[in-house]
Amino acid sequence: MTARRSWVLLLVIIAASAGLIGAVGENTAAGQAPDSLPPSAPSARVEQMLGEFPDAGSTAAIVVVTRADGGDLGDDDRAAMAAAIMRATGQPSAGPILTSPDQQAAIGQVPVDAELSGFALTDRVEDIRASTDEGLPDGLILQVTGGPAFGADIADSFSGANVTLLAVTAAVVAVLLIATYRSPVLWLVPLAVVGAADRVATGVGTGLAKMTTLTFDGSTAGITSVLVFGAGTNYALLLVSRYRDELHRDADHRAALRQAVRRAGPAILASNVTVVAALLVLLLAALPNTRSLGAMAAAGLLVAVVFVLLALPVALALCGRNVFWPFVPDANGHDTMNEGIWHAVAGWVVRRPAMVAGCAIALLVVCAAGLSTAQIGLSQIDQFRVRAESVEGFDTLAQHFSSGASDPTIVLARSGSAPQIEAAFGRTAGLAQTWRTGISPTGLARWSVVLDAPPASAEAFDTIAALRAAVDAVPEADALVGGTDAQALDIQSAASRDRTVIIPLVLLVVLVVLLVLLRAVPGALVLVAVTVLSAVAALGLGSWISEYMVGFPALDISVPLFAFLFLVALGVDYTIFLVTRAREETPRHGTTRGMVRAVSATGAVITSAGVVLAAVFCVLGVLPLITLTQIGIVVGLGILLDTFVVRTVVVPALFSLIGRPVWWPSELWRVEESG
Numbered sequence: 001m002t003a004r005r006s007w008v009l010l011l012v013i014i015a016a017s018a019g020l021i022g023a024v025g026e027n028t029a030a031g032q033a034p035d036s037l038p039p040s041a042p043s044a045r046v047e048q049m050l051g052e053f054p055d056a057g058s059t060a061a062i063v064v065v066t067r068a069d070g071g072d073l074g075d076d077d078r079a080a081m082a083a084a085i086m087r088a089t090g091q092p093s094a095g096p097i098l099t100s101p102d103q104q105a106a107i108g109q110v111p112v113d114a115e116l117s118g119f120a121l122t123d124r125v126e127d128i129r130a131s132t133d134e135g136l137p138d139g140l141i142l143q144v145t146g147g148p149a150f151g152a153d154i155a156d157s158f159s160g161a162n163v164t165l166l167a168v169t170a171a172v173v174a175v176l177l178i179a180t181y182r183s184p185v186l187w188l189v190p191l192a193v194v195g196a197a198d199r200v201a202t203g204v205g206t207g208l209a210k211m212t213t214l215t216f217d218g219s220t221a222g223i224t225s226v227l228v229f230g231a232g233t234n235y236a237l238l239l240v241s242r243y244r245d246e247l248h249r250d251a252d253h254r255a256a257l258r259q260a261v262r263r264a265g266p267a268i269l270a271s272n273v274t275v276v277a278a279l280l281v282l283l284l285a286a287l288p289n290t291r292s293l294g295a296m297a298a299a300g301l302l303v304a305v306v307f308v309l310l311a312l313p314v315a316l317a318l319c320g321r322n323v324f325w326p327f328v329p330d331a332n333g334h335d336t337m338n339e340g341i342w343h344a345v346a347g348w349v350v351r352r353p354a355m356v357a358g359c360a361i362a363l364l365v366v367c368a369a370g371l372s373t374a375q376i377g378l379s380q381i382d383q384f385r386v387r388a389e390s391v392e393g394f395d396t397l398a399q400h401f402s403s404g405a406s407d408p409t410i411v412l413a414r415s416g417s418a419p420q421i422e423a424a425f426g427r428t429a430g431l432a433q434t435w436r437t438g439i440s441p442t443g444l445a446r447w448s449v450v451l452d453a454p455p456a457s458a459e460a461f462d463t464i465a466a467l468r469a470a471v472d473a474v475p476e477a478d479a480l481v482g483g484t485d486a487q488a489l490d491i492q493s494a495a496s497r498d499r500t501v502i503i504p505l506v507l508l509v510v511l512v513v514l515l516v517l518l519r520a521v522p523g524a525l526v527l528v529a530v531t532v533l534s535a536v537a538a539l540g541l542g543s544w545i546s547e548y549m550v551g552f553p554a555l556d557i558s559v560p561l562f563a564f565l566f567l568v569a570l571g572v573d574y575t576i577f578l579v580t581r582a583r584e585e586t587p588r589h590g591t592t593r594g595m596v597r598a599v600s601a602t603g604a605v606i607t608s609a610g611v612v613l614a615a616v617f618c619v620l621g622v623l624p625l626i627t628l629t630q631i632g633i634v635v636g637l638g639i640l641l642d643t644f645v646v647r648t649v650v651v652p653a654l655f656s657l658i659g660r661p662v663w664w665p666s667e668l669w670r671v672e673e674s675g
Helices: 003-024 042-052 075-089 118-133 147-157 161-181 188-211 218-247 253-284 288-319 341-351 353-373 389-400 415-426 458-472 484-518 521-550 559-622 626-658
Strands: 058-067 105-113 140-145 409-414 431-439 444-451 480-482
Touching: 042 409, 042 444, 042 480, 042 484, 058 075, 058 118, 058 147, 058 389, 075 105, 075 118, 075 140, 105 118, 105 389, 118 140, 118 147, 140 147, 140 389, 147 389, 161 188, 161 218, 161 559, 188 218, 188 288, 218 253, 218 288, 218 559, 218 626, 253 288, 253 484, 253 559, 288 559, 341 353, 341 559, 341 626, 353 521, 353 626, 409 415, 409 458, 409 484, 415 431, 415 444, 415 458, 444 458, 458 480, 458 484, 480 484, 484 521, 484 559, 521 559, 521 626, 559 626
Parallel strands: none
Antiparallel strands: 058 105, 058 140, 409 444, 409 480, 431 444
């Protein structure tokens, strides 16, 4: 490709990218919390049916008032609270003010438009907080909590978070690229290409969200950016590494670049197809946010591979070989695969493969044992990595009322069955308070039920299950149980179903890709097995660190599935980089020596890519939700295990142990071992 054609292609890519971003517009859902409730769940049907009631379209924020000195509330305190609520609502009363049994706290309600979400909800809740605080007497503490306040605080915590994520991610990648390339110039080229790919991927995700029912919320956008930067940088590292090798063989940098793309391109495409196919399996999930992540992340990675295979070669062709300054490769025919630290490591591994493989696998099994004690499931108040007023207000409320008072469970049933439904309440243990709150024009009766259990706890879930069984037994009542605790139970059940369905399908996809790529049944099975072991080890070690070192109460229900998916799919990236090079070397050098040469050739780039990807996932910790921090911890650890233990130690050792049969039935299993 001539310089003129290179410039034309580069300008076309830039123009197309700018046009796409401009046509799609901004991602207006970036401040929203993830939508995890399956539409078919009973609690989701309750949400839909609530639209039949006269007060549909509004929900309630809970105002909690206590005294700073911990004393009893007096009549003047309750009057000040009523005045504060009136300032927030513009109405004389928005419902009764309830005083706690110990007389030290009171709660009231402020209606909030149920259609509000994201930053619009944050603005409304901030207005409520400002108006209720204004003119509040000294000595009174007023906190706003409840469902709308939790949603507002989540949206507020994402304010500017994705910009911060992008900046920190770019900075981390820049530092690691400078350290990898040891060049003050070269790092700018892949960073610019991958950064542009991330912006285009955001545009594609926004467009998909507008054209479908999928959502591109804050956490989905953050994870997608991390995947685009991490995987895109990995692809760039592999291509540039192969380009540098070819520059040692060819004085014409354009010819060397064409050869590098020809040799590295299939491995990059195979890696990308594997991860994209694994992500698309998430479209079969029951949880809406899981389906959205699968589609958005898959689209983002397709954008990343297009930019790396089209824009990056063009940019490198325009820069010439001096882009590697001050370590410009000479066309001296130098073979780097018989020297270096990774050549020494691979040689040591294949000399004693049984011992090395046994010790490494034992280490992974020990790490995996941590999963046996892992707690899974975070309550609503445990979602934040930083404290928020909604959480603090809930803690205050829970000290003086039943924990469920801030967000009662909702029961809907035919009004003609009301006596039997209320009798069922009396037979259900764990209910602190029940009251009927209205009848719809279609004949549905609605009850609010306060549970005597912490939100989203095992006790709350047991009570919800018992309540559902009790009201389901009422004939022709068509009773449904909803509310936040019921939603949490339905989400947990759907997440368990997704793990059961998605994980085997992801492994099947990976196995099929490896079989097609390698045409070697034993080799593909071995690689899938060690990848699974590595992923489970990372989950065990990550859960232990999350609970005992960082202090998080449990793993979020989405972490096992997301972490396993990313670790298996991204781990296969490195497998493909390594094993495709081993296939290239085996015909001339045999299985064992071919693997040693493959490790020598790819060890440095796999190590660099692994460190970059692990660091990029750890950057998820700048986002405000514990879920994303936990995914960053687990995936970061898993990638490091994959990089330094599995790909550079376990795989070479197992291939050396099995020998030629590892390539059966491809033609490579007939290749004799070289001396």
